[in-house]
Amino acid sequence: MKIHEFQAKQLFRKYQVPTPSGGLALDSEKAKQIASEIGHFPVVVKAQIHAGGRGKGGGVQLAHSLDEVSQHAEAIIGMNLVTHQTGPEGKVVKQVLVEEGVNIDKELYLSLIPDRETACILVIASEAGGMDIEEVAETSPEKIIKVHINPLSGIQPFHCRKVSFGLNLPTPINKEFTQMLTRLYQLFIETDCSLVEINPLVITKENKVLALDAKMDFDDNALFRHKDLLEFRDLEEEDPLDVEASKFNLNYINLDGTVGNMVNGAGLAMAVMDTIKLAGAEPANFLDVGGGATAEMVENGFKIILSDDKVKAILINIFGGILRCDVLAKGVVEAARNTEINVPLVVRMEGTNVKEGRRILADSGLDLFTANDMKSAGEIVAKIVAS
Amino acid sequence: MSVFVNSDTRLLVQGITGKEGQFHTRQCVSYGTHVVAGVTPGKGGSDMDGIPVFNGVRDAVNQTRANCSMIFVPPPFAADAIMESIDAGIELIIAITEGIPVLDMMKVKQMINGSGSRLIGPNCPGIITPGQAKIGIMPAQIHKPGGPIGVVSRSGTLTYEVVFQLTGQGIGQTTCIGIGGDPINGTNFIDCLEAFENDPETKGIVMVGEIGGNAEEDAAEFIKTNLTKPVIGFIAGITAPPGRRMGHAGAIISGSSGTATAKIEALKNAGVHVCENLGYIGEMCAEIFPT
Numbered sequence: 001m002k003i004h005e006f007q008a009k010q011l012f013r014k015y016q017v018p019t020p021s022g023g024l025a026l027d028s029e030k031a032k033q034i035a036s037e038i039g040h041f042p043v044v045v046k047a048q049i050h051a052g053g054r055g056k057g058g059g060v061q062l063a064h065s066l067d068e069v070s071q072h073a074e075a076i077i078g079m080n081l082v083t084h085q086t087g088p089e090g091k092v093v094k095q096v097l098v099e100e101g102v103n104i105d106k107e108l109y110l111s112l113i114p115d116r117e118t119a120c121i122l123v124i125a126s127e128a129g130g131m132d133i134e135e136v137a138e139t140s141p142e143k144i145i146k147v148h149i150n151p152l153s154g155i156q157p158f159h160c161r162k163v164s165f166g167l168n169l170p171t172p173i174n175k176e177f178t179q180m181l182t183r184l185y186q187l188f189i190e191t192d193c194s195l196v197e198i199n200p201l202v203i204t205k206e207n208k209v210l211a212l213d214a215k216m217d218f219d220d221n222a223l224f225r226h227k228d229l230l231e232f233r234d235l236e237e238e239d240p241l242d243v244e245a246s247k248f249n250l251n252y253i254n255l256d257g258t259v260g261n262m263v264n265g266a267g268l269a270m271a272v273m274d275t276i277k278l279a280g281a282e283p284a285n286f287l288d289v290g291g292g293a294t295a296e297m298v299e300n301g302f303k304i305i306l307s308d309d310k311v312k313a314i315l316i317n318i319f320g321g322i323l324r325c326d327v328l329a330k331g332v333v334e335a336a337r338n339t340e341i342n343v344p345l346v347v348r349m350e351g352t353n354v355k356e357g358r359r360i361l362a363d364s365g366l367d368l369f370t371a372n373d374m375k376s377a378g379e380i381v382a383k384i385v386a387s
Numbered sequence: 388m389s390v391f392v393n394s395d396t397r398l399l400v401q402g403i404t405g406k407e408g409q410f411h412t413r414q415c416v417s418y419g420t421h422v423v424a425g426v427t428p429g430k431g432g433s434d435m436d437g438i439p440v441f442n443g444v445r446d447a448v449n450q451t452r453a454n455c456s457m458i459f460v461p462p463p464f465a466a467d468a469i470m471e472s473i474d475a476g477i478e479l480i481i482a483i484t485e486g487i488p489v490l491d492m493m494k495v496k497q498m499i500n501g502s503g504s505r506l507i508g509p510n511c512p513g514i515i516t517p518g519q520a521k522i523g524i525m526p527a528q529i530h531k532p533g534g535p536i537g538v539v540s541r542s543g544t545l546t547y548e549v550v551f552q553l554t555g556q557g558i559g560q561t562t563c564i565g566i567g568g569d570p571i572n573g574t575n576f577i578d579c580l581e582a583f584e585n586d587p588e589t590k591g592i593v594m595v596g597e598i599g600g601n602a603e604e605d606a607a608e609f610i611k612t613n614l615t616k617p618v619i620g621f622i623a624g625i626t627a628p629p630g631r632r633m634g635h636a637g638a639i640i641s642g643s644s645g646t647a648t649a650k651i652e653a654l655k656n657a658g659v660h661v662c663e664n665l666g667y668i669g670e671m672c673a674e675i676f677p678t
Contacts, residue, residue, distance in 0.1 A: 116570040116600050119496035151493045192490055222488035224463060255628060267542020267597050268569060270623035271665040274647075277626045278664050286627070318549070319544045320526075350551060351526060375666025376546070378526045 001218045003232040004048045006097045008196075009332050015187040016349035017180055019211045022099030024048070024235035032066050032074035034098040041065060048364030050237045052215065054097040059093065062101065069098065091237070094178040102210060107200035108167055109133050110181075112188045115363035116220075120148035121155075123181070125163050129200035132349065132357075155185040173207055180209050191229060192222030242283075242309060248300040250289060257282025258385045260305035260314040262298065262341075264289050272317045272374070284311045295331020302339040313344045315381040317374065318351075325349045325357030333364040344369065344384050348377035388517035388583040390562040390589070391505070392455065396520050399424040399447050399477070402459035403435050410671040411459065412438070412526050415663035419450060419523040419545045420592075423451040444475040455479040457513065457522050465509060466491035473504045480573070481522050482509035492571040499573060504660060506573025512543035512565040520553060523552075523565065531559035537583035538563040539576060540595035541602070545623060545665075549593055552669025558676065561589045570599070577604035584614050591617045591676040593668070594659070599626035600647050617675055621668055622650045 009019045013323030024343040025031035035043045040376060055193050059081045061072040075094055082090035107129030115122035125145045128136045136143055145166035149155050159177035169177055188196050201213050218229060235243050245252030251266060255273075259281045263269035266288045273283040285305065291298040297317075305314055320328050328349060338347060348371040350359050361370055369384075371377035398415065402408040403425025405529055412435065416422050424447040425435050431442030441447040444456065456477045460468040465484040472480045473495075487509050501508050507514055513523015518532025530546060531554040538553070540546040548564055553560060564579050566572055576594060583589045584607050592614075596603040603622060610618055624647040660675050662668045 070505055086393065114493060114570070118569050119500075120492040121493070150497055151490060153495045189490065192488055194489065219489050221462060221486045225488075253628065255626075263544075265544030267540070267543060267545035267595070267623050268548055270597060270627055271621075273625060275624040275664060275666055283626055302395070319547045339416065351547070352528065373666060377663075378666065 001222060001229070001233055002050045002237070003218075003229075004050065004234065005046065005214050006048055006095075007232045008216040009067040009097075011187060011191065012211055014215055015183045015359065017183050017187065017211055017221075018209060019214065020099045020102055022097055024095055025073060025098055026095050027077065027360065028073040030098060030111060031069050031098050034154060034247040035066055038098070039098065040102045042293050044101055045069060045076060046097040046099065047079070047081055048077045048095045048097055049086070049091045049093055050234070051081075051083050051085035051091060053085050053331055054081065057081050057083040059083070073098070074221055083126070092357045094236070101126045101211070102202065103205035105205045105207075109136070109182075109199045111195065111197040111199070112184065112193065112197050113166055115148065116206045118148055120150055121185065123147040123149065123159070124356040125167055127167055129202070133199065137364070149185065149215070151189070154189075169203065170207070173203060173209060175334055177207050191226055192219045193217065194219045214301070229268065240248055241304060244307070245287070245304045248297070250297065250304060252288060252304055253284055253286040253322065255285050256310070257284045258310055258312040259381050260308065260311035261282045261302040262287045262289055262305060262314065262316045264318050268317065268319060272315065272378075275374055275378035276381065279382035281382040284308055295328065297336035298331045299338060302335050302341060306339055306341065306343075308376065311343060313379055313381050313384045314341070315346045315348070317348045317377060320349055320351030320354070320357070323352045325351055326353045326360060329357035329360035333360060333366060336364075336366050336368070341366075345385070346371055346381045348372070348374060351371065388477040390524055390579070391507070391564070392514055392516050392520045392562070393597070394421075394519040396455050396479075396522070397421050397423045397451065397453045398520075399426060399442065399444065399451070399453035399456045400438075400459065400570045401426045401456055401472065403438065403440060404408070404430055405459055408459035412436075414524075415457075415521050420520045420522060423479060424453050425554070430455075433499050444471045444477065448475050449479065449595075455522065456481070458484055460481040460484060460532075466495050467672060469495050469506065469509075470498055470526075473498055473502050474618075477504055479507070481507045481513050481527045482573075483511065483566075484508075484514060485510040487569065489571060492569060496573070502526060505566065505578075508567040508572060510569040511567030511572075512546060514562065514564045516562045517560050525563070527561060527615070530563065531555055531557075533559040534561040534588045535559065535590035535592060537561045537579070537586065537591075537593070537673065539579040539583070539590040539595045540565055541597050542595060542623065543568075543569050543599075546594055548665060549595055549621070549668055551621050553593070553672055554559055554657070555672040556669045558672055561586060566610060570595070576602050577609045580606060580609060580614060580618075584616060589595075589616065589620070591672070593672065594618055594620045596620065596622045596650055596652070598622070598627050598647050601645075603650040604653045607650075607657035607659065608652075610659060611657040617677075618659045619662055619668065619672055619675060620651075620654040620663045621665055622654070623665070
């Protein structure tokens with residue numbers, strides 16, 4: 001689960017990770033009020049959307065007077081912000097963060113992620129702050145510092161020293177940096193993060209460490225123990241169909257193609273998408289109804305797929321293992337009737353009681369095609385959408 | 388011969404009294420797996436279909452000589468269950484549970500390094516040596532005993548599809564291992580490839596991967612220098628959109644190596660026969676593997 005910068009900074013403050021002072025505004029009046037409370041210029045007006053790259057897209061502006069604060073806030077709130085992470089359609093900005101400007105001496109990059117290879121928390125830092133870190137990794141990998149922290153030992157001062165000396169920080173700052181990184185690590189562990197990223201982390205001319213930006217992402221599997229974080233979820237930042245699917249506990253991702261598809265199991269679902277593509281069509285979605293799909297899940301899956309206007313045909317591929325094919329076939333027929341399905345349906349099922357399952361489908365009177373194996377399923381559905 | 392499990396395996400089921408645990412324990416028993424104990428804290432002293440239930444894993448091991456555990460414990464408590472099995476010296480731990488928090492799994496992984504235990508999963512269908520032992524949730528009837536092919540996969544139903552096509556071509560399996568779809572898991576591709584290479588009955592290997600991480604690339608490196616047996620590979624996710632579920636900083640480590648294309652390339656360079664379209668994997672196996 002992703003959250004906004006201003007929300008991440010609330011958590012930073014709770015853990016005493018220093019951030020610039022400021023506040024959230026939904027309109028220009030409030031933005032001006034926050035700026036007057038800050039009391040000195042310049043101030044920064046920052047668009048709050050989940051995607052990165054906001055500065056380049058014009059979503060971050062410096063203001064030198066209350067009038068400028070008002071102008072920028074009005075321009076940014078309501079704008080359709082396009083960045084390399086939003087996709088070409090962009091995202092509408094609903095709110096801005098108004099923050100004090102700071103005297104930057106040095107811009108750094110700092111992030112924490114779980115490293116799947118070593119089962120450690122990986123700290124990534126670089127002197128090349130404020131830049132696109134992927135670009136830094138590509139052009140000058142020697143500028144990137146990586147420190148692995150074993151979750152059983154937790155963060156120790158030597159971990160922090162490795163980072164701060166690696167960043168060539170002036171000695172007086174080391175102590176403050178160590179405190180900051182230790183608290184950030186605690187925040188990471190205590191809220192089950194899958195990403196904390198600060199870009200840039202700055203050293204001010206007054207020798208203070210300050211998180212100018214903040215990005216956080218949380219492990220969805222761990223949200224059960226962080227009910228308080230759920231209030232940070234912003235449904236409007238997510239694809240509406242994805243949100244709808246998550247209500248049904250379906251694993252759904254909306255894509256650009258025309259072939260809706262429903263599969264049990266994530267790996268098989270990806271393989272089915274690939275098969276559709278190899279047959280010459282494009283998948284409209286990824287939809288995993290779970291390894292042990294039930295008739296009810298199938299019906300919910302239909303509802304989600306059919307609410308996508310792009311869909312011209314639907315392919316169902318279910319490998320009935322524990323769930324018998326005859327039970328599943330009844331479910332498909334019922335779901336198709338209940339949802340008044342209005343596009344051609346191709347069904348491929350395999351596994352226990354498959355013959356009985358196919359008979360039920362054939363006798364249902366529904367406008368559907370039965371495929372005997374995966375390759376023909378792909379070919380049939382591709383032919384349908386091409387015609 | 389077989390890999391990791393056989394007819395001597397003595398199975399203990401953690402979470403045996405839950406709905407899933409009960410159902411799948413019965414399926415395993417009816418396949419012929421020796422289920423010797425169950426563990427559900429607080430239900431010690433009772434039994435499930437005559438299988439004795441204990442409060443803790445160590446008790447169960449002491450009294451039944453169980454050497455393998457299968458875990459059906461819900462995600463919030465699953466890491467604890469795995470650790471309890473490691474602590475009790477269980478040789479092989481198979482964690483079926485899906486949805487364990489990453490940080491929990493990191494601790495499990497650190498604890499298992501240097502212990503005598505092997506973990507398969509989590510978020511996996513389990514492991515089956517057809518005709519000998521089924522430890523997991525896979526549909527038994529699609530398998531064909533007697534070998535000669537070993538199957539290893541990150542995905543459940545995708546494995547069933549592959550096995551189904553193998554059996555359809557009259558090709559049997561030595562052992563099929565689901566290593567699980569989580570970012571942090573126990574046994575990896577390399578462990579399984581090595582085991583299959585050392586198993587005289589296994590004559591060829593099917594390896595099924597998917598997008599994300601470097602496991603397939605690492606496996607490809609291993610295959611290049613260590614494997615003499617033919618390997619057929621399939622990677623799911625050519626059409627998967629980039630950036631989903633992958634954080635910004637995560638991309639810096641995986642770079643381009645998390646994509647299906649990069650994995651396919653790595654496997655091809657290692658001499659693996661890559662199947663591009665899953666629908667044809669059975670036919671391809673019939674063509675390539677020695678009979």
